[in-house]
Amino acid sequence: MYRLCCLALLATCFSCAPAAPPLDVRPAFYCWEAEPSYQNDAVPDSLQASRLYLRLFDVAWDPVRQKPYPAGPFQSSWRWGKTAEPVPVVFITNETLQHLDSAGCADLAQRMSRKIEARLLRLASMERDVYYWELLEDPEQDTLYNATQRLIDTAARRSDAWMSRIRELQIDCDWTAGTRDRFFYLLTELQRLHPQYALSCTIRLHQFRQPDQTGVPPVARGMLMCYNVGDLKDPASTNSIFNYSEASKYLQNKKPYPLPLDLALPAFRWGVLFHLGQFQCLVPEEVWDEQKDQFQALGKNMYRAKTDFTLNGHYVREGDLLRLEEPSQEELLAVIGLLRRQITAQPLHLAFFHVGSTLCSYENIPRLQALVRAFR
Amino acid sequence: MKIFRAYKLWCALFVSLPLVCHSPVRLSACLFDGSEGDDLRFFMFRPDLAGEPAWMPFYYTQFTYFGRNPYEWPRDASKFEPKTYRDVEALLDDWLREIKDPGVQQEDLRGLLLDTQPDSLLHHLHELPRFFGKNTCVSALQKPGREALWEYLLWVKRCEAYSAYPDVWEEEPADQNQVARERDSLVLGLKQRLQSAQLTPFLQPRYAFLLLRLLWYGNGQAAEMEDLYQKYLAPLPDSAVLRNWALHYVAQVTPDSLERAYRFSLAFDHCDSKKLRNEQLFENRFAKAALKLAKTPHEKATLLTLAEIDNPGKSLPAIRQIISLAPGDRYLQLLVGREVNKLEDWLYTLEYLGKSGTLHHSVLGQDTWETDDDYYDLPKKWRSNDLQYLRQVRQTLLEALPRAGANRDFLQLAIAQLFLLDHQPASARKYADAVQGKNFLFELQKRLLQINLILQTQNLSATTTQDQLAAQLRWLEAQRDNILAGPRSFALALSLCADFFEKKGLVAEAALLRSRGNLRGYFGDYSEPYYLQICQLDRRGSPEAVRKTIQLIEKPTHTAFERLLTQPYRNAWPFYDLLGTMLLREGQVAEAHAVFSHLPADFWKKTYDFAYYLEDDPFGHVAVLEANRSFDSYTKTTATARLLELEKAAAEDPAQAGACYLQLGNAWYNFSQFGHSWMMLAYSWSSSGILHMNFYPSVLPDYAVPRLGFERNYCRAEKAELYYQKVLRTATADTETKAYAAFMLAQIDMERQQATSDDNYRPGAYAKAYKQAYRETNFYKTHPCATIEEM
Numbered sequence A: 001m002y003r004l005c006c007l008a009l010l011a012t013c014f015s016c017a018p019a020a021p022p023l024d025v026r027p028a029f030y031c032w033e034a035e036p037s038y039q040n041d042a043v044p045d046s047l048q049a050s051r052l053y054l055r056l057f058d059v060a061w062d063p064v065r066q067k068p069y070p071a072g073p074f075q076s077s078w079r080w081g082k083t084a085e086p087v088p089v090v091f092i093t094n095e096t097l098q099h100l101d102s103a104g105c106a107d108l109a110q111r112m113s114r115k116i117e118a119r120l121l122r123l124a125s126m127e128r129d130v131y132y133w134e135l136l137e138d139p140e141q142d143t144l145y146n147a148t149q150r151l152i153d154t155a156a157r158r159s160d161a162w163m164s165r166i167r168e169l170q171i172d173c174d175w176t177a178g179t180r181d182r183f184f185y186l187l188t189e190l191q192r193l194h195p196q197y198a199l200s201c202t203i204r205l206h207q208f209r210q211p212d213q214t215g216v217p218p219v220a221r222g223m224l225m226c227y228n229v230g231d232l233k234d235p236a237s238t239n240s241i242f243n244y245s246e247a248s249k250y251l252q253n254k255k256p257y258p259l260p261l262d263l264a265l266p267a268f269r270w271g272v273l274f275h276l277g278q279f280q281c282l283v284p285e286e287v288w289d290e291q292k293d294q295f296q297a298l299g300k301n302m303y304r305a306k307t308d309f310t311l312n313g314h315y316v317r318e319g320d321l322l323r324l325e326e327p328s329q330e331e332l333l334a335v336i337g338l339l340r341r342q343i344t345a346q347p348l349h350l351a352f353f354h355v356g357s358t359l360c361s362y363e364n365i366p367r368l369q370a371l372v373r374a375f376r
Numbered sequence B: 001m002k003i004f005r006a007y008k009l010w011c012a013l014f015v016s017l018p019l020v021c022h023s024p025v026r027l028s029a030c031l032f033d034g035s036e037g038d039d040l041r042f043f044m045f046r047p048d049l050a051g052e053p054a055w056m057p058f059y060y061t062q063f064t065y066f067g068r069n070p071y072e073w074p075r076d077a078s079k080f081e082p083k084t085y086r087d088v089e090a091l092l093d094d095w096l097r098e099i100k101d102p103g104v105q106q107e108d109l110r111g112l113l114l115d116t117q118p119d120s121l122l123h124h125l126h127e128l129p130r131f132f133g134k135n136t137c138v139s140a141l142q143k144p145g146r147e148a149l150w151e152y153l154l155w156v157k158r159c160e161a162y163s164a165y166p167d168v169w170e171e172e173p174a175d176q177n178q179v180a181r182e183r184d185s186l187v188l189g190l191k192q193r194l195q196s197a198q199l200t201p202f203l204q205p206r207y208a209f210l211l212l213r214l215l216w217y218g219n220g221q222a223a224e225m226e227d228l229y230q231k232y233l234a235p236l237p238d239s240a241v242l243r244n245w246a247l248h249y250v251a252q253v254t255p256d257s258l259e260r261a262y263r264f265s266l267a268f269d270h271c272d273s274k275k276l277r278n279e280q281l282f283e284n285r286f287a288k289a290a291l292k293l294a295k296t297p298h299e300k301a302t303l304l305t306l307a308e309i310d311n312p313g314k315s316l317p318a319i320r321q322i323i324s325l326a327p328g329d330r331y332l333q334l335l336v337g338r339e340v341n342k343l344e345d346w347l348y349t350l351e352y353l354g355k356s357g358t359l360h361h362s363v364l365g366q367d368t369w370e371t372d373d374d375y376y377d378l379p380k381k382w383r384s385n386d387l388q389y390l391r392q393v394r395q396t397l398l399e400a401l402p403r404a405g406a407n408r409d410f411l412q413l414a415i416a417q418l419f420l421l422d423h424q425p426a427s428a429r430k431y432a433d434a435v436q437g438k439n440f441l442f443e444l445q446k447r448l449l450q451i452n453l454i455l456q457t458q459n460l461s462a463t464t465t466q467d468q469l470a471a472q473l474r475w476l477e478a479q480r481d482n483i484l485a486g487p488r489s490f491a492l493a494l495s496l497c498a499d500f501f502e503k504k505g506l507v508a509e510a511a512l513l514r515s516r517g518n519l520r521g522y523f524g525d526y527s528e529p530y531y532l533q534i535c536q537l538d539r540r541g542s543p544e545a546v547r548k549t550i551q552l553i554e555k556p557t558h559t560a561f562e563r564l565l566t567q568p569y570r571n572a573w574p575f576y577d578l579l580g581t582m583l584l585r586e587g588q589v590a591e592a593h594a595v596f597s598h599l600p601a602d603f604w605k606k607t608y609d610f611a612y613y614l615e616d617d618p619f620g621h622v623a624v625l626e627a628n629r630s631f632d633s634y635t636k637t638t639a640t641a642r643l644l645e646l647e648k649a650a651a652e653d654p655a656q657a658g659a660c661y662l663q664l665g666n667a668w669y670n671f672s673q674f675g676h677s678w679m680m681l682a683y684s685w686s687s688s689g690i691l692h693m694n695f696y697p698s699v700l701p702d703y704a705v706p707r708l709g710f711e712r713n714y715c716r717a718e719k720a721e722l723y724y725q726k727v728l729r730t731a732t733a734d735t736e737t738k739a740y741a742a743f744m745l746a747q748i749d750m751e752r753q754q755a756t757s758d759d760n761y762r763p764g765a766y767a768k769a770y771k772q773a774y775r776e777t778n779f780y781k782t783h784p785c786a787t788i789e790e791m
Helices: A002-015 A038-046 A094-098 A102-136 A145-164 A180-193 A205-209 A244-250 A285-294 A329-342 A362-375 B017-021 B053-058 B086-099 B106-113 B118-122 B125-132 B136-141 B147-160 B176-195 B203-217 B222-233 B241-252 B257-270 B272-281 B284-293 B297-308 B316-325 B331-352 B373-403 B405-421 B425-433 B440-457 B463-479 B486-503 B507-516 B529-540 B543-554 B560-566 B573-585 B589-596 B636-652 B654-671 B708-715 B718-729 B735-756 B765-774 B778-782 B786-790
Strands: A025-031 A051-062 A067-071 A085-092 A168-172 A198-203 A221-225 A261-266 A270-275 A278-284 A295-297 A302-305 A309-311 A314-316 A321-325 A348-353
Touching (some): A025 A362, A038 A362, A051 A094, A051 A102, A067 A102, A085 A102, A102 A180, A244 A329, A261 A329, A270 A314, A278 A285, A278 A314, B053 B331, B086 B106, B106 B147, B118 B125, B125 B136, B147 B176, B147 B203, B176 B203, B222 B241, B257 B272, B257 B284, B316 B331, B331 B373, B331 B405, B331 B486, B373 B405, B405 B425, B425 B440, B440 B463, B463 B560, B507 B529, B507 B560, B529 B543, B529 B573, B543 B573, B573 B636, B654 B708, B654 B718, B708 B718, B718 B735, B765 B778
Parallel strands (some): A025 A051, A051 A085, A168 A198, A261 A348
Antiparallel strands (some): A302 A321, A309 A314
């Protein structure tokens, strides 16, 4: 409680600081689920999200065939909003980069490029179909041939409009000093292949903290990911998704980061299961909500298994410990106080990760709005 | 032009990629990748003992995750993937029988039917001799009388383009209407073909299957698919490949959940090439109710197996049910193998991999982890429950043995392993000896049992015993690259041996056994080859154990067992360095120096990363005071020699004592985690919290004893603190020197706080004393205590 009060006080102090000019802060959301459910679109609309970051696919390394492959393709019939700007995102594992030489990077860029284009066309056609059926179900529409044709044209126009709203392409990768050159080369190639899009990439906190060591990617913008700050597998961590004291260590940078930055904040939760102090698995929030009765609360965010049982494919033993992690609103507000001095890009896209979590549900909109207001 | 491409078999075999892509993919990007696999699960009971490669995805120790395994899989891990499956082979045999041409090579048929891209064939129909001239199957099908077969083959290729995506980078066309129109056109054509009276009994079900599959990809027209199945495919014998492949698709559109589950179980049973996908689609919750549809005990056993195949918990009730229904059923081997592997994991993973079953307070030390006192007894309770469960499983298998039929040898091996896990070697030997079947996998399993039997029954100090073990381990080592999970099996066997040797007090042998296995990932945070040689003794050993290891390596003649252990080492130098380092951590400088003196002077220049962290003067240069480094390089020998000289000078010349103690303080500060020469006492450094870095304190409280010096002098810089305090107490030291020492005491206090706490630094007694006593010195003027000044 004492700590929270301090943080709240700190947040208040920063929010009252006169030095920082008002920012044009635009809410945005990451849509990270491979198969998002339809009912989620109310939240971005309610918060008037300016952008939706759509995970198109991932690129991983196939150790058996020794080549990169696209994984986790995005499947959706969700309508992606009428005005929000879609930003396609492709995640590439650092392991993939470790295996590539420059020719491999160039080849991968070509493959990724073709896949991105094809997938966007596919999403646009889904968008068109959804609009078409929506229009057709309108009781005031007649079903004569010409009217139907008009509907098809309207839907097609909207689909084209959806495509034309895409202005940025984002690449997500936790690159390291060892893979920096390869990643930057991949980015350069992708930008060459997609001159119509501004290229952006995600920036982890350690990359933000040490641009001299990890380099500055050759992109137009960066997305600072202000979460996953702790050691997830460490039983002594209190909250690996977000905690102020860990995050603040990375944000004491005196020099401004050499790229204009947007910001991603966590809006998700999960459980972390330990057996004998050893990390076992992550427990998705929906699984936790279903099986939380199998645990007995111990303290702040700690739970203990009451008996042996199976959880999400893992055998939980009586007494195993689970740490339920979610970002605290007070700590997020406090870190915004720090970030407010570091991030000055105009406009600033403040993205919440991710739609689909209960922390991005309709009931939590006021919390998200408070975070946006705190930044302004 | 290269016509044939080595696409993955199942892909070309109509199990289309989109199906596979729907399976869960655990990549995370912005999120942590939660899939840890089972990297550290202990097993000595081979999960592949049944000799069914198609069961590989269902092993408890999941060998399908080749890339995630830390045990150095062979580079060509793909060689352990099944190259072909029984159902595919049966399909090819059907074709060969139908073609009736002894000149047709099976590989050519496989290449044409399964591995040739549709475009490669369809675009070169007018130039077949040029592109397919060497393919005996293509040539045979061009001969008179085989036109119908060739025509069907062209239909296969036309349809394939609409029902499979051979390149994972290809995307579905954006214009689905166009695709649908083309698919509808093919459907129409196939229907016409199917109604043709001229179709042979060989081709008719094949056209029906093509049509059925195409309908499925056209969003599953259930009724039509069902009609096709019932009319053309269901009448085929149960073993007919196409009947069962069709069942895989029909099951997916079957509305009745019990019938659906039953059909998936049949397809699972008959289609090796589609086992994983059928298992993924099978809904466990309907398994029990679907039993009433099963017509034979084997069908019931298949349903029960499917329901348990991914259960990470106890499956004994299902095993008992299968035994009561069909004790000779083959799937019993899959479930029993999984159960033995589970017990091995639950009972011994922590023990044999060096992490004992007691909870360390550091796991629970924080406020949030506080719990009842009985929590600390939980591992004992788990062990007791698991042993009780092991005996129940064993008893069940023993009762099943008289009726086990073809499962008899397998069950005897399983029973033997369960007796060994329960430390009853005599009974284990009885059942191992009773195994009559002779195949390589049984031989392998018997050798693994033999290793365990030697460990449990013989005197491990005896040379004869050790050499027997060496023979078994050498045999296993020779097989390492030829058997599935070979490196892992070898490493785990070595770990098992190490555990027994350790318990007998043979610590040097134990450490070398573990190192020999190169069990990377054992502590999770090391992969440096140099450190891997010595990490076992650094973390678990004592100076005495290191001395014994050096003696063992330096023996002029070695036994077979000793050769096995010492083979990786050209000399004992890394162990001399470790021994000296261990002694130095404890402050035994003279002893450490004597040990370091055995090493050549350039050892630290040429080995590991020592040169980077020993190349600054630890005595005169402290980085927090001066930015510029000295580049006076030291070795561990010269550094310890200098420590001894300074100590001696301080004792002999009181006038110099203050300056000597200051240099000693600096040296020990620089040897600690806060200084620049930290490799004097440690082998790695991390910014993520030193206490969690070097000896992961999740379990094993016994780390505390051998690591006391490490804790005190490396983590907390206590020796440095001691010498700086001596400077303050030395009457002859001048005020500027004392100010320097007082500053360093405050610095150590601050760094300790920052290393162990997330809270902001609060100046302690040292900082206050520095300000109060030395603020008038020149040293203070250039190094003010800013934090104190702010107070």
